[in-house]
């Protein structure tokens with residue numbers, strides 16, 4: 020094959036890479052960012068650094084039969100950022116709703132998150148309910164059976180995990196990947212044919228800029 024052909028085929032392949040948007044939702048401090056950090060970098064930090072606004076990360080997953088590009092939107096659980104979230108839900112084909120198995124309130128509140136996702140997307144969305152922090156064995160307030168029952172009742176996927184222990188994090192993403200529709204390719208690339216951006220929300224007034232940087236492909 021000529022060099023030109025190789026280049027052409029190479030770029031064609033890149034353009035056809037299936038892209039999927041995942042939005043991470045859930046109360047403050049349940050471990051959304053920690054799950055993403057474990058998945059992306061295999062790292063975990065015990066110190067809590069609240070997400071400010073929205074963070075965007077992107078990762079290619081090589082599956083047995085195909086390669087997919089996951090675009091991860093990490094939202095802030097803090098109330099003051101709630102108004103930012105609906106537009107990200109609207110734009111995502113997957114919603115990952117996280118609770119802390121050591122916080123019954125965060126589990127109860129997943130109903131609100133699920134309602135919000137259904138209101139924006141109807142049934143045209145994959146929902147994964149995640150019970151995080153299974154390593155907190157002595158502090159557990161929500162059993163795995165309760166989590167499973169809730170997921171069954173409302174017809175969403177379910178997994179328990181621990182970002183700290185690295186338990187079930189890869190499995191979580193593999194499970195989501197397996198549920199992705201096969202051919203959501205070029206039509207879903209639209210304006211987000213963007214370079215890898217890894218926004219770290221260290222500034223306290225960064226909500227606006229996070230949103231703008233994350234959403235802009237220029």
Ligand code: GTP
Pocket residue numbers: 045046047048049050051052053054064065066067068069070071094095096097151152153154155180181182183184
């Ligand atoms: P917001 O950005 O405020 O919405 O929080 P978040 O949901 O992103 O939570 P984050 O990942 O920042 O984690 C909150 C705290 O819980 C941090 O101190 C983490 O170290 C801790 N944490 C996260 N996952 C786990 C886990 O699996 N086990 C334990 N024991 N602690 C965890």
Ligand code: MG
Pocket residue numbers: 051052053068069070093094095096
């Ligand atoms: Mg966070």
